[in-house]
Amino acid sequence: MGSIKEMDDRFKKFGTVSFTSTTKINDFIDYLENGQVMGTRCKVCGLVFFPPRADCYQCLASNMEWFEVAGRGQLVTYSKLEFAPVGFQEDVPYCIALVDYGDYKVFGRIAGDVPEGDIQIGMEVKTVVNRVANEQFNYVFQKA
Amino acid sequence: MGKVAIIGVGQSAFVRSYPGSIRELAFEGFREAIQDAQITTREIDASIICSAPEYDKQRSPAGVFAEYLGLNPQPTFYVESLCSSSSMGLRQAYALIKSGLHKIVAVIGFQKMSEISSSESQERMGRGADIQWESPFGTMMPAYYAMYARAHMQKYGTTPEDLARIRVKAATYGQINDRAVYRKPVGLEMFVDPENRMSGPVASPLRVGDCCANADGSSCLIVANEEMAKALSPKPVWILGLGAASASVNLAGRDLFTGLTVARQASRQAYQMAGVGPPDIDVAEVHDCFTIAEMMAYEDLGFAEPGGGKELIRSQATYREGSIPVNVDGGLLSKGHPIGATGGSQIRTIVLQLREEADAMQVPSPEIGLVHNIGGVGLYGNVSILGRA
Numbered sequence: 177m178g179s180i181k182e183m184d185d186r187f188k189k190f191g192t193v194s195f196t197s198t199t200k201i202n203d204f205i206d207y208l209e210n211g212q213v214m215g216t217r218c219k220v221c222g223l224v225f226f227p228p229r230a231d232c233y234q235c236l237a238s239n240m241e242w243f244e245v246a247g248r249g250q251l252v253t254y255s256k257l258e259f260a261p262v263g264f265q266e267d268v269p270y271c272i273a274l275v276d277y278g279d280y281k282v283f284g285r286i287a288g289d290v291p292e293g294d295i296q297i298g299m300e301v302k303t304v305v306n307r308v309a310n311e312q313f314n315y316v317f318q319k320a
Numbered sequence: 321m322g323k324v325a326i327i328g329v330g331q332s333a334f335v336r337s338y339p340g341s342i343r344e345l346a347f348e349g350f351r352e353a354i355q356d357a358q359i360t361t362r363e364i365d366a367s368i369i370c371s372a373p374e375y376d377k378q379r380s381p382a383g384v385f386a387e388y389l390g391l392n393p394q395p396t397f398y399v400e401s402l403c404s405s406s407s408m409g410l411r412q413a414y415a416l417i418k419s420g421l422h423k424i425v426a427v428i429g430f431q432k433m434s435e436i437s438s439s440e441s442q443e444r445m446g447r448g449a450d451i452q453w454e455s456p457f458g459t460m461m462p463a464y465y466a467m468y469a470r471a472h473m474q475k476y477g478t479t480p481e482d483l484a485r486i487r488v489k490a491a492t493y494g495q496i497n498d499r500a501v502y503r504k505p506v507g508l509e510m511f512v513d514p515e516n517r518m519s520g521p522v523a524s525p526l527r528v529g530d531c532c533a534n535a536d537g538s539s540c541l542i543v544a545n546e547e548m549a550k551a552l553s554p555k556p557v558w559i560l561g562l563g564a565a566s567a568s569v570n571l572a573g574r575d576l577f578t579g580l581t582v583a584r585q586a587s588r589q590a591y592q593m594a595g596v597g598p599p600d601i602d603v604a605e606v607h608d609c610f611t612i613a614e615m616m617a618y619e620d621l622g623f624a625e626p627g628g629g630k631e632l633i634r635s636q637a638t639y640r641e642g643s644i645p646v647n648v649d650g651g652l653l654s655k656g657h658p659i660g661a662t663g664g665s666q667i668r669t670i671v672l673q674l675r676e677e678a679d680a681m682q683v684p685s686p687e688i689g690l691v692h693n694i695g696g697v698g699l700y701g702n703v704s705i706l707g708r709a
């Protein structure tokens with residue numbers, strides 16, 4: 177009685193700057209800290225989601241299981257930013273990209289150590305966890 | 321149920337930094353539209369205020385505008401769909417009038433972007449994307465459109481020079497539009513001159529010259545039912561077709577990266593409603609927030625096959641003298657892009673064209689015009705087809 181429930185704000189650790197702190201899929205952050213990038217699959221109808229979500233729009237259930245974004249995907253497209261929004265200027269230049277895993281796609285950054293000349297649409301990549309400044313985490317794409 | 325017409329149009333000059341408040345800015349477009357329609361403010365039954373709220377310091381601007389413009393006690397409300405807000409406002413006005421609820425509705429779009437810095441505004445516009453899953457990577461509008469440009473180039477062989485050609489066309493007409501923010505000539509050579517600002521990288525493959533500028537501005541459309549339009553207006557311009565669609569915010573939820581599904585779906589709806597097809601369009605305004613956006617619009621609207629957009633600009637078919645003149649007012653690339661005012665400004669251009677009042681920008685005797693207005697990076701899409709009869 178009367179105890180103050182602690183706010184679960186783990187999601188504030190996602191990305192260089194996070195604009196979200198409270199979400200029902202906060203376990204995503206725990207998985208990231210353990211080196212895994214995870215999506216969710218609806219236990220009722222089997223629909224697969226990345227980014228992960230708590231609720232299924234197909235069958236309206238809120239009964240998800242986690243799966244790992246593993247193996248290789250293909251680079252769909254990318255862009256190298258020479259300017260950045262507020263909070264990201266220290267990161268410039270960097271490449272944002274989209275990767276296709278067949279059942280789902282992943283939006284993120286290309287790893288900073290991939291030379292721009294090596295980047296090709298259609299190239300095979302893997303998604304790996306990346307630690308950024310101030311104990312924050314995101315994920316990046318590396319050549320597979 | 322009768323037809324619905326636009327009987328008055330207005331817009332402020334689009335400027336880098338408007339020296340006044342948002343209500344004063346809105347007044348400029350509103351006054352011109354009321355005077356153009358030759359009506360009095362008392363004849364407006366309802367007003368729809370359109371903007372993207374991330375730039376507004378004022379909460380709920382509809383109330384403030386209704387007071388300042390003398391529109392109390394009639395109903396007023398706010399509509400938002402990012403950069404297509406005022407086209408969405410026109411859609412709402414159409415529904416209000418078609419339903420019989422109102423006879424004359426004002427659609428007022430505005431944006432005062434200059435109160436925040438350019439990088440801050442990029443960040444805020446970036447938050448029109450998925451703030452939970454995309455923004456933490458440091459996204460900006462130019463980078464999203466750049467991803468479409470990259471995919472388009474890869475699949476169809478579109479070149480950076482093709483994109484530059486679109487900016488050169490925009491500047492051709494921006495020079496003769498006294499409401500445009502950018503009025504200097506632009507040449508292809510600027511894009512390959514490392515000393516020239518136009519060639520500066522923003523988000524590869526897009527350069528400074530591929531991007532429109534922020535601006536402050538307002539626009540206003542006076543929309544009326546058939547009876548009022550025929551009684552009041554010597555040259556009503558009729559709404560023949562309206563289409564609207566939405567798509568996944570997160571790019572991860574999309575399958576097409578060489579065009580915008582919302583534009584394809586909205587245009588199909590609008591063509592069907594109007595009973596016309598792409599060859600019937602005599603003049604078009606498309607949402608060229610970036611050069612690639614205009615290239616994709618050519619294809620999404622059916623002016624060219626997918627991948628064929630580059631041939632249209634190479635052959636100058638989208639110039640004023642060409643087979644399908646596009647953005648002969650300079651487009652967003654020259655006019656600037658005051659988010660909430662943009663759609664209304666595009667619609668104003670087409671109304672003036674159909675009334676043959678576009679002065680130096682006039683195309684010869686157009687009967688049917690089209691407006692393509694996109695919110696976010698293909699998140700929202702509105703296509704409006706207007707006609708003389």
Ligand SMILES: [Zn+2]
Nearest residue numbers: 218221232235
């Ligand atoms: Zn389900």
